[in-house]
Amino acid sequence: MYKGIASQWESIRIEELAINDDEVVIVNCMIRLKNVRDETFAIDCPRNRVLKLIRKIKPQIFIQAHSNRSYSSFFSIRFRQVLSTYAVFYDLLEATIPHGDNQRLLPENVYFVTDIINIVACEGSDWIEKPETLKQWQRRNIQAGFEQLPVNPDIVKECKDLVRDGYDDRYFIQEDDNWLLQGWKGRVLTGVTAWKCNLDEGR
Structure with a gap:
């Protein structure tokens, strides 16, 4: 049920x-x-x-x-951590899914972008990621x-x-x-x- x-x-x-x-x-x-x-x-x-x-x-x-x-509460450190983390994810996509393939759209344009914006741009109660x-x-x-x-x-x-x-x-x-x-x-x-x-x- x-x-x-x-x-x-x-x-x-x-x-x-x-x-x-x-x-x-x-x-x-x-x-x-x-x-x-x-x-x-x-x-x-x-x-x-x-x-x-x-x-x-x-x-x-x-x-x-x-x-x-995990990410630091200090912006400059957190920014570098995000770059390091998502460089790996984008490298994975580049290596395994060709440009223009619909399989890339959801992770690239929704999950990754939403997460990156929240981690980098938000503080306090607005930072949920x-x-x-x-x-x-x-x-x-x-x-x-x-x-x-x-x-x-x-x-x-x-x-x-x-x-x-x-x-x-x-x-x-x-x-x-x-x-x-x-x-x-x-x-x-x-x-x-x-x-x-x-x-x-x-x-």
Whole structure:
């Protein structure tokens, strides 16, 4: 059953989810927690509130994907970080998708542009594009009462085989510290991992 909730994630109450006791619950969160506000916005950190909500749900598994980057609050440093980060993304597009191909339009003209403008031009509560490194998310999740699951080596091998056989050889897939890492030319861009509730923590 699909149940849409039009609300900020940190404002959702567990009752609104209407979860039945006999349901298998899986939480799947793909690179969107970066848009939930962090400690610089409120003492009661919205990101931590979302993680606590997920912990209360007690999912059988919690799957997370994150970009592996963070930005300084100092403009000049942040500007250089953005240049470095998005140069990699544009290089990836240049190398793998020809000019004029419609597959480039969405990442180039929507995702990248929107993110860059928000990171560079906005301050305070207007700055909503605030990713964190994988290590930072790892700490948050552990503090919220989750236990990280190991990556299945068969999945790692299958992903590596797919990349080797069907993609540019400058892509890479590897496992590190229970993250399945994806990157380009030696630079880690994103990581995927899975968690379960630690029954002894986060109560």
